[in-house]
Amino acid sequence: MGKEEDNKAVVVRWFTEFWGKDVNLAVVDDIAAPDMLLKYSLHEPRRGHDDIKAFMTDFRAAFPDLNFGGTADLIAEGDYVVGQWEGGGTHTGPAFADFLIGGLPAATGRSMRFTGTTVLKVIDGKIVEEIGLDDGVTALTQLGLIKAA
Numbered sequence: 380m381g382k383e384e385d386n387k388a389v390v391v392r393w394f395t396e397f398w399g400k401d402v403n404l405a406v407v408d409d410i411a412a413p414d415m416l417l418k419y420s421l422h423e424p425r426r427g428h429d430d431i432k433a434f435m436t437d438f439r440a441a442f443p444d445l446n447f448g449g450t451a452d453l454i455a456e457g458d459y460v461v462g463q464w465e466g467g468g469t470h471t472g473p474a475f476a477d478f479l480i481g482g483l484p485a486a487t488g489r490s491m492r493f494t495g496t497t498v499l500k501v502i503d504g505k506i507v508e509e510i511g512l513d514d515g516v517t518a519l520t521q522l523g524l525i526k527a528a
Contacts, residue, residue, distance in 0.1 A: 383455035386501040390453060390460040393499070393506060398447040398466070402439055404432050412505040419495075421515045422477050434477070441475035441483070442468030442491075450494070460499045467492035470522065481524050491518040 389410055396406035407415075407428050417431050418424040425434045439445050447466030454461040469490040476482030483489070495513035499506055519525045 382457075383460075385504065386458070386460050387453045387455050389501050389504055389506065390462060390499050393509075394447070394449060394462065394464070397435065398464070400446040402435060404435065407432050410504065410506055412502070412507040415506055416508040416510070418509070419511045419513055419515075421479060421513060421518065423479065437475065437477060441472040442470055443472055444468045458500050458502055460501060462497050462499070463494070464497065465492070465494045467518065467521075478519065478522075478524060480519055483522060483524070487523070489522045491521045493518040493521075 393406060393410060396403040411428060411431065414427055415431060416424060416426050417434065422434070425431050445466070445468035447464050449462055450465050451463040467490065470483055470487045472486065474482060474485045493514040494517075495511050497509055497511035499510075500508045516525065520527055
């Protein structure tokens with residue numbers, strides 16, 4: 380396999396084990412660079428293994444059925460891999476205050492389902508950054524944090 384195919388394989392594993400139905404936080408230690416940047420428009424940026432694990436632990440506690448999956452073939456060029464995805468979950472867990480716009484009290488029962496595009500930078504088999512643009516308006520509207528006009 381060439382560099383791009385190797386990088387795609389790393390991203391497939393990340394999407395499956397970190398963002399998929401059954402989280403495996405060991406994947407952070409395995410394929411994320413120690414100072415990896417994780418940045419999405421709905422949340423404060425996260426950096427480093429401990430911060431990224433804490434983010435996902437809290438996210439999945441609040442949304443136990445959280446699950447994201449790819450919706451198109453990955454595109455790779457050099458150190459970069461681009462993926463399109465959709466997913467979401469239902470807020471049945473504890474209060475969640477990680478959204479930039481505000482938080483949710485415990486167990487609202489509200490569901491979110493939304494889409495996005497992510498660009499990951501992979502160097503020497505390690506993800507150094509994951510920067511995504513998600514349809515946060517849809518997610519936040521579904522969760523009742525913003526109101527439709």
